[in-house]
Amino acid sequence: MISIGITGGIGSGKSTVCKIFETLGVPVYYADARSRMLTDSHPQIISGVKSLFGGQIYTQGKLDRKRVGEVVFKNKNLLNELNRIIHPVVAEDYIHWSRQHFDKPYVLKEAAILFESGAYKQVDKIVTVSAPRELKIMRVMQRDGVTREDVMSRMNNQWDDEQKVAKSDYVIYCNDTDLVVTQVLGLHEKLINSKG
Numbered sequence: 001m002i003s004i005g006i007t008g009g010i011g012s013g014k015s016t017v018c019k020i021f022e023t024l025g026v027p028v029y030y031a032d033a034r035s036r037m038l039t040d041s042h043p044q045i046i047s048g049v050k051s052l053f054g055g056q057i058y059t060q061g062k063l064d065r066k067r068v069g070e071v072v073f074k075n076k077n078l079l080n081e082l083n084r085i086i087h088p089v090v091a092e093d094y095i096h097w098s099r100q101h102f103d104k105p106y107v108l109k110e111a112a113i114l115f116e117s118g119a120y121k122q123v124d125k126i127v128t129v130s131a132p133r134e135l136k137i138m139r140v141m142q143r144d145g146v147t148r149e150d151v152m153s154r155m156n157n158q159w160d161d162e163q164k165v166a167k168s169d170y171v172i173y174c175n176d177t178d179l180v181v182t183q184v185l186g187l188h189e190k191l192i193n194s195k196g
Helices: 014-023 031-041 043-053 065-072 076-099 133-144 148-155 161-166 180-194
Strands: 002-007 028-030 106-110 125-130 170-173
Touching: 002 014, 014 028, 014 106, 014 125, 014 180, 028 031, 028 076, 031 043, 031 076, 031 106, 043 065, 043 076, 065 076, 076 106, 125 161, 133 148, 170 180
Parallel strands: 002 106, 002 125, 028 106, 125 170
Antiparallel strands: none
């Protein structure tokens, strides 16, 4: 089994692409979703986050993500500290998860910050999902009900598409005119036939 990392900036269409892969029977590890689950359940993360932000950052056992986001997306040092707490646990969780899918030709690890977090080291090949910047901004504003400034703040903490594409093995263009399903089917066929 080979491990494929799938990345792209916020609003690029990663989730859409991953859903297509899932319909083809490909297991997908959603790093952001697993990270959210682990921040509310993993003792090592909870302890580290509380020591970084104070115990009141958890309410009824749930991390106040809005408060954390307001702080860390404006303070790179705090964001880096938070990432140092969370990323090693997510990396270990991925290893455990991927072992459960040993019988599949390949699995996907979806992570917006695959490169930034160092998670690219856990995968054999990398796919970047790319979309025009303005389209990504509009998608996130509509999806999350946030301001343009909020989206830009998040984007500024991620590599841009050009950086990701330069370090990727494959690119899927997810904009209004490209045929995303056709691109995914073509890549799936290539991965099945060539083992990466």
